[in-house]
Amino acid sequence: MPAMYQWSLLPLAARLGVLEILRGSDENDSKSGLAQYASVCKEWQGHFEKKLYRRLILTPSSLGEFDKLVRRQRNLVEHIWFRIELERDPCPDCKSCSSPGEMMLRDRNLATEAIRKLFFILCLWPEQQNHARHQRLTLDLSVWSPSDPQPDFKGDLHFGMNLVANEDAEGSENPGHDLCHGRRLEVPDRGAISRMFSFAVLEFPNGLPFVRVIRRLIIRRQTRRSFYDQGLAQILTSLPNLEHFDYEPWDGFIFPVRYGQDRGYERIISSSLPRVLRTLTLFEDFNEDYNSTYSFIDMGDVPPAWRPELIRTPWTRVSAALAVRSIRLERLFASNMLDAKDFFKACKPNWVRRSLTSLALTSRLLNRLADPSKVNDMLVAAGRTALQMPELQTLEIWNGMKGNACVFRYEATSTANIATISWCGTWDLQLSEELVRTWTQVALQVRKQLLSVQVNQKLDPSHITSHAVAIRDLKLSEGVIHPVSLEQILRE
Helix, strand or coil: CCHHHHHHHCCHHHHHHHHHHHHHHCCCCCHHHHHHHHCCCHHHHHHHHHHHCCEEEECHHHHHHHHHHCCCCHHHCCEEEEEEECCCCCCCCCCCCCCHHHHHHHHHHHHHHHHHHHHHHHCCCCHHHHHHCCCCEEEEEEEECCCCCCCCCCCCHHHCHHHHHHHHHCCCCCCCCCEECCEECCCCCHHHHHHHCCEECCCCCCCCCCCCCEEEEEECCCCCCEECHHHHHHHHHCCCCCCEEEECCECCCCHHHHHHHHHHHHHHHHHHCCCCCCEEEEECECCHHHHHHHHCCCCCCCCHHHCCCCCCCCCHHHHHHHHHHHHHCCEEEEECCCCHHHHHHHCCCCCCCCCCCEEEEECCCCCCCCCHHHHHHHHHHHHHHHCCCCCCCEEEEEEEECCEEEEEEEECCCCCCEEEEEEEECCCCCCCHHHHHHHHHHHHHHHCCEEEECCCEECCHHHCCCHHHHHHHHCCCHHHCCHHHHHHHHHC
16 A cells, blocks of 8 residues: 555644654755655645745845745745855954955945845835735845854844854854854954944945835844844835834944934934834844953044944934834834933923824933933933823833843733833832832823832842843833844853
């Protein structure tokens, strides 16, 4: 009796049980293993292809094959990680520098052409196929170079935190780069930092086609290169159905670069985000060791106002732009590129954020040397703004860096009759009577709930070794930073 005939005689529940065992037997989610299972018969094909095509990793060189092979299975694809690998710097010494102009031109052409090809492929994907399965296609975009002084993680960290161990096994130990198991043993010099955090100039003179199937765009901090706002704006405006945008650029270190970044942030927020966007996560990453390297060097004739800051000063116009854009959002998480005090100052009393359920912002005011009255004033302003947020469930105002971590948190749920405010940090803050009255009004007027003031929770400053540790120990909302990015910072 043929083997597959015997298989068909098994009860449906038994067959499904066997398939699930096989589907979960490969701890490393081997694509080759799944492909072999899918080739056994049509029943196995339909079962294993769901997992085989759900998450794909693409490179520029694989786009041709992707376009030819992934057609019938388009409706199975949920997540595409597009990894643009730039050419290796011809200079063999990672501490010497090639011509910045030559590198920028070369990288621009490669990255621009890669994104253009991908968009021309995806623009042909029928939108209704995604809706039929209630799926949301995510595009995870990253740009890196083998010549980067600190190589990007090689492991597939995006698709499961249990895969972090793979990263070490795939070459994180790199002699000559002062790395050991993903951790840097020495702080790189200024030249190495500059090359690693250069700009990725994207220009699409003929524009990009509309790609309607993408609902989420992710650009994680794993991409050290900053995108100029013109190219990023073209990408965003080509995604008319984009509902979620996660953007984790790096701090620009010195004023001219940072000023350009801030102006870009303002333009993107004000004019390039799709109207249907529901969730916006902006996390400007930084490394305090890198900031120190730049801050304590002789910069010659560079004006003092242009020199690097150990702690960046956000531009008020970025905060103001976010205050306006938040009116149409459901969830907003913005860190380091703005200050919460400027955000609330820009809010008008008659602005109603009818859909906003979650809000998390950073503020430089939250440090142990700050005037407690100014901190309380900001939190009162936050409460007054929250009076015009009828759906608000969570608000967090926080700050985190080495030795300092703190958060003011408001929480309200529809399943409880009590809303709460709390303070957690490496230093105590006495909440003022006006603050408590304001947030009591928020709970009663907006949520029809009583307010409970939680006992302050104290953290040990010596345990806060980075902003990632602060995020973890403060138990901030998941939307503040991508979980893979958080894991990477903790490991670095």
